[in-house]
Amino acid sequence: MSRIEEFKKFIKRKKIFQPSPTIYESIAGFYEYGPFGIMIKNKLVNVMRSEFQKYQFWEVEFPLIMPPKVWEASGHLERFVDKITTCQKCNNIYRIDKLIEENYPDLKLLEMSDQGLKKFLEENEIICPKCKTRLTDVGDYNLMIEVGVAGRQAFLRPETATTTYLAFKDYYSLFRNQMPIKIYQFGKAYRNEITARQGLIRTREFEQFEGQIFILKEQEHPFEEFQHVKDIKLPFWSSDAQVHGKEPELYSLEETIDKKILQKEAFAYCFAVAYDLLARIELDLNKLRLRQHLPDERAHYAHDAWDLEVETEQFGWVEICGIHDRGDYDLGRHQKFSKTSLEVKNSKGEKEVPQILEIAFGVGRLMYCLIEQKFTIRDGKNLLLLPKEISPVQCAVFPLMNKDGLGDIAAKINRALVINGIASVLDLKGSIGKRYARMDEIGTPYCFTVDYQSKKDETVTIRDRDDTSQIRVPISDIPSIVRDKFLKSS
Numbered sequence: 244m245s246r247i248e249e250f251k252k253f254i255k256r257k258k259i260f261q262p263s264p265t266i267y268e269s270i271a272g273f274y275e276y277g278p279f280g281i282m283i284k285n286k287l288v289n290v291m292r293s294e295f296q297k298y299q300f301w302e303v304e305f306p307l308i309m310p311p312k313v314w315e316a317s318g319h320l321e322r323f324v325d326k327i328t329t330c331q332k333c334n335n336i337y338r339i340d341k342l343i344e345e346n347y348p349d350l351k352l353l354e355m356s357d358q359g360l361k362k363f364l365e366e367n368e369i370i371c372p373k374c375k376t377r378l379t380d381v382g383d384y385n386l387m388i389e390v391g392v393a394g395r396q397a398f399l400r401p402e403t404a405t406t407t408y409l410a411f412k413d414y415y416s417l418f419r420n421q422m423p424i425k426i427y428q429f430g431k432a433y434r435n436e437i438t439a440r441q442g443l444i445r446t447r448e449f450e451q452f453e454g455q456i457f458i459l460k461e462q463e464h465p466f467e468e469f470q471h472v473k474d475i476k477l478p479f480w481s482s483d484a485q486v487h488g489k490e491p492e493l494y495s496l497e498e499t500i501d502k503k504i505l506q507k508e509a510f511a512y513c514f515a516v517a518y519d520l521l522a523r524i525e526l527d528l529n530k531l532r533l534r535q536h537l538p539d540e541r542a543h544y545a546h547d548a549w550d551l552e553v554e555t556e557q558f559g560w561v562e563i564c565g566i567h568d569r570g571d572y573d574l575g576r577h578q579k580f581s582k583t584s585l586e587v588k589n590s591k592g593e594k595e596v597p598q599i600l601e602i603a604f605g606v607g608r609l610m611y612c613l614i615e616q617k618f619t620i621r622d623g624k625n626l627l628l629l630p631k632e633i634s635p636v637q638c639a640v641f642p643l644m645n646k647d648g649l650g651d652i653a654a655k656i657n658r659a660l661v662i663n664g665i666a667s668v669l670d671l672k673g674s675i676g677k678r679y680a681r682m683d684e685i686g687t688p689y690c691f692t693v694d695y696q697s698k699k700d701e702t703v704t705i706r707d708r709d710d711t712s713q714i715r716v717p718i719s720d721i722p723s724i725v726r727d728k729f730l731k732s733s
């Protein structure tokens with residue numbers, strides 16, 4: 244069986260994530276995480292928090308539900324829409340672009356009116372893939388999920404970003420009127436995808452981790468902090484290179500500015516924030532590219548937009564992060580719709596609406612890419628080579644036999660570990676080989692084995708997941724040994 248087939252079985256067997264609920268019919272695009280899965284995700288999010296804090300971002304949290312006015316201002320009510328056609332016979336809904344992209348790849352759908360689309364469907368005799376009825380209906384499908392709150396219309400947020408923007412004035416006064424201001428938010432968002440697919444890649448409920456830099460125009464270039472990160476190298480694939488059929492090329496951030504691939508140092512700095520996180524979680528940087536949006540796929544307000552993509556075995560290139568220069572669009576719109584001034588003064592004393600630079604990660608996608616990459620088969624057995632700080636369980640304790648007092652010693656060691664805040668499990672069942680294999684499969688970095696020598700000299704063996712090496716250590720030192728190892732790995 245191939246690695247990827249084994250991997251899919253592993254996800255299922257260990258309940259890392261799965262469609263939810265499992266005992267009733269589920270709605271596509273909603274997932275639950277089992278005990279190991281949520282541990283991995285939580286630890287990944289903790290690493291993300293610590294990386295963004297390193298770049299001096301502050302965290303905020305906002306409600307998932309917001310009134311229509313917010314989405315009117317953000318543009319989501321009007322523009323967050325797919326063109327659909329509904330089969331008049333079987334009631335199936337299709338995205339028109341997906342339905343016809345294969346046969347008419349050059350068609351500029353975005354430029355067509357509803358009348359034009361209707362005419363196109365009729366003239367080309369487009370039929371329902373399911374029941375073969377001719378399709379003629381054209382409609383709008385908003386991707387936001389509408390909810391009612393005490394009889395009033397509201398929407399589940401389709402992104403965290405918009406909610407982060409709403410309190411800009413508060414950040415400005417809290418941080419004593421000093422710009423730039425860096426804020427991130429982690430939390431759920433919802434999109435009513437017409438077809439949810441590809442596991443965690445396109446879900447209707449998902450988690451985002453989005454950093455926003457509120458900045459004055461004059462601060463964007465030059466940008467002081469850029470000096471610390473300018474030598475970081477990444478594979479950039481500009482829209483120009485894509486159009487000319489060229490491959491991504493490795494450039495330092497300084498070179499991207501010199502070659503005018505990126506226009507502003509503050510924007511280039513956003514790529515460093517993303518890069519540092521990926522390097523820390525040991526994502527294979529050879530399977531990474533930064534793809535610039537082509538002019539016609541860019542949001543209407545965006546000055547520049549790039550997708551950070553990871554090559555996966557199961558789904559090909561997957562976007563895990565968007566890096567966007569949103570200009571003053573967002574705060575400008577919220578200023579207009581809320582009739583609240585969101586302007587601040589620049590160094591010349593002139594008022595301006597701040598610019599926003601965004602680093603937007605999808606947490607589920609990032610987690611998927613990481614575990615797919617780190618899933619390995621060693622000597623015919625599964626091994627999850629996650630970075631040690633992200634492994635769901637930090638260590639395990641086994642007695643060689645569960646008799647002659649060995650089990651009691653193991654239980655004592657395990658207790659010493661857990662009361663010291665270390666995620667440890669005690670496993671008494673099965674052969675030692677099978678117990679190691681169970682721990683390797685979920686990526687447990689260290690296993691302690693209590694044997695007969697332990698009774699004589701109060702030592703145990705510690706086995707390292709990565710190279711399976713074993714050494715003897717004194718039982719009394721175990722909590723501090725584990726703490727040291729995890730400090731070194733992070």
Ligand SMILES: [Zn+2]
Pocket residue numbers: 330331332333334335371372373374375376
């Ligand atoms: Zn039909």
